[in-house]
Amino acid sequence: MKNKLVDSDPKIRTNNIASTQHGIILILAAVMPAMAIISLVPVLPLLLQEFASVKGYEFLVPIAMTVPALCVALFSPLAGWISDKAGRKSVLLYALLIYAAIGLLPYFLSELSHIIAARVVLGIAEAAIMTVATALIADYFKGKARERWVAIQIASVSLSAIVLIAIGGLLGEFLGSRGPFLLYLLALPIALFVWLVLFEPERNVVHTDSRAPSLPWLKILPLLFTTLFVGIIFYTVIVKLGEILALTTTVTPAIIGGIGAGANIGVALGSFIFKRFKGASGPTLISIGLMLAAVGYCGAALSGNLVLSSISVIVACLGFGTLLPTMLTWVLKELPENVRGRGTGLWTGCFFLGQFAAPIVVAALQGQMGGLDKVLMLIAALSLVGAFVAVVKIKGAQGLVSH
Structure with missing residues (x-):
């Protein structure tokens, strides 16, 4: 049988048009995964000193800082697949809420193993945030506009590193080694904007009798x-x-x-x-x-x-x-x-x-x-x-x- 192209599914088709405010919200969301490591750089010596009594702390403390990046690498394809099936907006919204809650959790934890476990969950949320925010930029914008927002995304993540390191250092100075974990609460207002402003992108869904669409x-x-x-x-x-x-x-x-x-x-x-x-x-x-x-x-x-x-x-x-x-x-x-x-x-x-x-x-x-x-x-x-x-x-x- 021939393939059928469904282009009028009310669950997918919308009349929304993306604008600058949509792009800004997605850029802010894309900065969150970068913050996970950058914000902790100034307090790494403090964390090493705090957990010096833990066996293997020289290895475990840096792992606690960088393990979210490994989780992003491992779980991004799965997050993308889920967003293809369940919709982009809902995945991004829930991921930001989890990011804020789990990201803040180490502020209250005293065991290094518990902090590492929380950072693993944080990394899974980051995988969804980074993947879906980038996919939405591609969904919302085409041609020159897409190229512009992709370039802005890369530039914003780089420039935000300068600010985030400075803020992380100030929080560490006044609140100690756990101070920078408060930064993860920034995901909450971004989640609110995602809920109020973003829309599920318009997509054509191709149905075939034999197989689902495949990657090139x-x-x-x-x-x-x-x-x-x-x-x-x-x-x-x-x-x-x-x-x-x-x-x-x-x-x-x-x-x-x-x-x-x-x-x-x-x-x-x-x-x-x-x-x-x-x-x-x-x-x-x-x-x-x-x-x-x-x-x-x-x-x-x-x-x-x-x-x-x-x-x-x-x-x-x-x-x-x-x-x-x-x-x-x-x-x-x-x-x-x-x-x-x-x-x-x-x-x-x-x-x-x-x-x-x-x-x-x-x-x-x-x-x-x-x-x-x-x-x-x-x-x-x-x-x-x-x-x-x-x-x-x-x-x-x-x-x-x-x-």
């Missing part, structure tokens, strides 16, 4: 693997920033924080530059981003002074700011709307898996290669190879950025 695996798998690689090399420069700068001279936390802020601004600028490449293809943008990453990593490895190292880090982050919206926009473009949640979940999972794996991969390579500078040169070389492969693919590639 051949098209998205290379993009997902590239996203994983970009996630690893991006978070390498973030989590190893202090050690990278220390290759040239002794650095203080204030210096690391200042240059870290510059790196995040570099990511944001790269995201906005992405929109300026009118008509550019995906391979073109990937080659530019990876070339900037290669130059930045090479400069950081070979630099003999702090100024050049700082400039190199910012150059690399400009490249990442171009790469991230490129990868996300490209994946969204390839996804049929009926499986957009699942596809977005896979992209989110790959990116956060890169975030979780970065310090593990770099630590292992440092042990094998005998120094961080050699690891940085290896990343630069791999980025250069990736840029060359992308250049080869430019001929005949369709434009990704709208005119």
Whole structure:
């Protein structure tokens, strides 16, 4: 029998049109998963001191901070699948409510094991928030508008890191090691806006007699693997920033924080530059981003002074700011709307898996290669190879950025 296209289902079709307020709410929601790790960075020494009597605390306390990223990597595809079936708005609303409640819970907990358990649940909620917020941007906006909001999402997450670290530090200063956990209550007003303002997007549901809509695996798998690689090399420069700068001279936390802020601004600028490449293809943008990453990593490895190292880090982050919206926009473009949640979940999972794996991969390579500078040169070389492969693919590639 022939496939049937249902385009008038009253449960799915709406007359709503997305506007700036919808985009802002989704951007605010997308910032929440990034806050889970960033806000705790200033109080990590306090938490280590507090749980120093717990066996294996040197490993367990950082795990408590980073385990949400692993949960996002593992559960994002499932969250996307659920949102395809149950609807985006309800999944996002409940995930934000769980995020606020579970995120606050460690403020009252005294056992490290209980805190880690709460952070695991938090990570599952984050998986739903990040995946559904991104899928809704793709559902609500098309063409130039979608590209603009994707770029704003990447830039906002990077810029929010500067503010969130500062606020987390102030809360830690006045309220102790648990102070930053109060920040998770910010999800409550966002949940209220989601409930009052957002709408379930209009979708065409394709029914077939033999099978459900399938993901275009051949098209998205290379993009997902590239996203994983970009996630690893991006978070390498973030989590190893202090050690990278220390290759040239002794650095203080204030210096690391200042240059870290510059790196995040570099990511944001790269995201906005992405929109300026009118008509550019995906391979073109990937080659530019990876070339900037290669130059930045090479400069950081070979630099003999702090100024050049700082400039190199910012150059690399400009490249990442171009790469991230490129990868996300490209994946969204390839996804049929009926499986957009699942596809977005896979992209989110790959990116956060890169975030979780970065310090593990770099630590292992440092042990094998005998120094961080050699690891940085290896990343630069791999980025250069990736840029060359992308250049080869430019001929005949369709434009990704709208005119």
